[in-house]
Amino acid sequence: MNPSLKLILILIISLEISFKPNLWANLILIGGALIYLIFHHLSWREFLLILFFPLLGAIAIFSALYFFAPDHNLIYAWTLFTRLYVFVFLGACLTLTTTAGKLARSLEQNLHLPSKFTYGCLAALNLLPKMKAEVIRIHYAAQMRGTSLSFWSPRLYFKATLVALAWAENINQGMLAHGYRENASRSIIKPILLTKKDWLLFLGVLILVQPILFIL
Known part of the structure; x- marks a missing residue:
């Protein structure tokens, strides 16, 4: 998928799960992101880093909601625990599969950033x-x-x-x-294409996620 569309897709899904607490949706999104990363040759070192880096924050969130909240809601505590991992795994789907240079060029060429x-x-x-x-x-x-x-x-x-x-x-x-001028037109050495396939993948994943978040 085009890097710019991938970034927009991750931002949209992250915003939706921020307003819609759904434990099963979080687990499905984590599983889907993990399958995507494995398909892109996720190493054991990267997997352990993704798993343990947010663990302290996730435990703190779970403890605050379950042990110290008045209602001791276990489901809600697990929901916010897994939500943090959804953010981390979705971010990994971008950072581990797209280089910073390619993303920057895509933002310039496809989204017309300065x-x-x-x-x-x-x-x-x-x-x-x-x-x-x-x-x-x-x-x-x-x-x-x-x-x-x-x-x-x-x-x-x-x-x-x-x-x-x-x-x-x-x-x-x-x-x-080296000839850089801010407002001058520049030639493109490495074009980042935005194809119909990218739009179909973007819309397909976005539509697929909606029933998982709001119906499941």
Whole structure:
């Protein structure tokens, strides 16, 4: 499916399950998302990460609703427990099957988002590994001066912000040097097509989900 339609579909389903508590619908959506991910070669490491990453938050939600709420509604507690996993599995259906670059290009070409948004997102994503290395370098530099910068230290984030501002200016100059102009028309090297098959899949899945949410 086209990345933009996939994103819109996930947002619509997530919004619907936010207003419609339905335990069985949550379980069916989790199962469907899992089958989709397995079809796209989901690894055991990714599956365990999806399973255990939201577990603490899901347990907190379940405990608050079942042990501390006045009515001790077990069904509603399980409903919100599984709802969190629906959000996580639906997000995984997008992030694990679509690259950030392809999604950004699809948003630019198919939804006509401004090119500055697309290239800004791509630049930020490409800088994440370098920013991680820069934070480690700041840690080491501080330790050499006898100072320990903790994860929550304001000095650490201040230094990282200064580095990011310097990089932003360099990126701006680099894009201008390569001929980028904000309002100028640009050629498309990698076209992201929006076909009838994508629309049929989008509408088919959306229509299929409605009776699961509102009738089951």
